[in-house]
Amino acid sequence: MSDPIMFIPRMVEPKGINKQAIPNRDKIREYCFDDEHDVRVEEQPLIIEHPLLLYPGSGCDIFHPLLHVEQLFPSLQKITFHFIDQDNYLAMIKTMLDDVGVHFAQDKQQLQFWWHDLFVTLHFQIANAFSLTLPKHHIYFEKSFTIMKEEFCPEFDERVLDALHEKGIIISDSDHSETFHTKREGKKIQFI
Numbered sequence: 001m002s003d004p005i006m007f008i009p010r011m012v013e014p015k016g017i018n019k020q021a022i023p024n025r026d027k028i029r030e031y032c033f034d035d036e037h038d039v040r041v042e043e044q045p046l047i048i049e050h051p052l053l054l055y056p057g058s059g060c061d062i063f064h065p066l067l068h069v070e071q072l073f074p075s076l077q078k079i080t081f082h083f084i085d086q087d088n089y090l091a092m093i094k095t096m097l098d099d100v101g102v103h104f105a106q107d108k109q110q111l112q113f114w115w116h117d118l119f120v121t122l123h124f125q126i127a128n129a130f131s132l133t134l135p136k137h138h139i140y141f142e143k144s145f146t147i148m149k150e151e152f153c154p155e156f157d158e159r160v161l162d163a164l165h166e167k168g169i170i171i172s173d174s175d176h177s178e179t180f181h182t183k184r185e186g187k188k189i190q191f192i
């Protein structure tokens with residue numbers, strides 16, 4: 001059985017953007033359950049050179065989208081992450097990046113850093129995802145958010161599809177979403 005994961009934020013001063021600061025895989029494993037860190041997903045063609053990945057209900061889950069994106073799009077050079085959560089997890093995300101050896105720059109609710117050869121801009125929006133107009137995006141990422149959607153916003157998946165690029169990709173553990181299955185048209189789903 002996996003050991004419990006401790007999420008304890010600490011004060012981390014940005015060290016600035018540094019491509020030589022490579023993430024330590026063993027440290028990343030300490031933030032993942034046993035079955036989560038070996039991501040196996042099929043490579044996909046690039047939709048666009050600089051995609052936007054939307055992740056509502058992200059919490060502090062910075063590593064799973066990164067691990068998926070690096071496998072899905074190994075040649076991608078630049079990405080913007082738009083995280084939305086009702087609570088502010090930026091301090092925890094900064095702690096986690098620092099713990100695995102990634103250096104970053106910060107401007108208010110935005111971080112920028114290199115993840116190997118991928119340049120990442122992360123916007124962390126503190127908001128109720130169900131009361132927003134969702135931004136147009138190319139990649140939709142979702143994990144452990146199904147219960148909230150079903151209880152508070154049953155039409156949320158339709159809103160996601162409306163805001164998702166026509167050749168966009170859904171990476172989700174919401175595998176029983178009827179909307180994702182029946183209304184996605186050309187959009188791909190990658191269940192995790």
Ligand SMILES: C[S@@+](CC[C@H](N)C(=O)[O-])C[C@H]1O[C@@H](n2cnc3c(N)ncnc32)[C@H](O)[C@@H]1O
Nearest residue numbers: 057058059061085086127128129130143144148
């Ligand atoms: C079970 S946690 C999952 C966190 C993360 N996705 C993961 O897998 O580690 C659910 C997250 O959704 C957030 N959340 C719940 N309702 C929300 C809402 N209406 N808008 C934005 N975030 C919400 C919570 O604050 C929490 O961080």
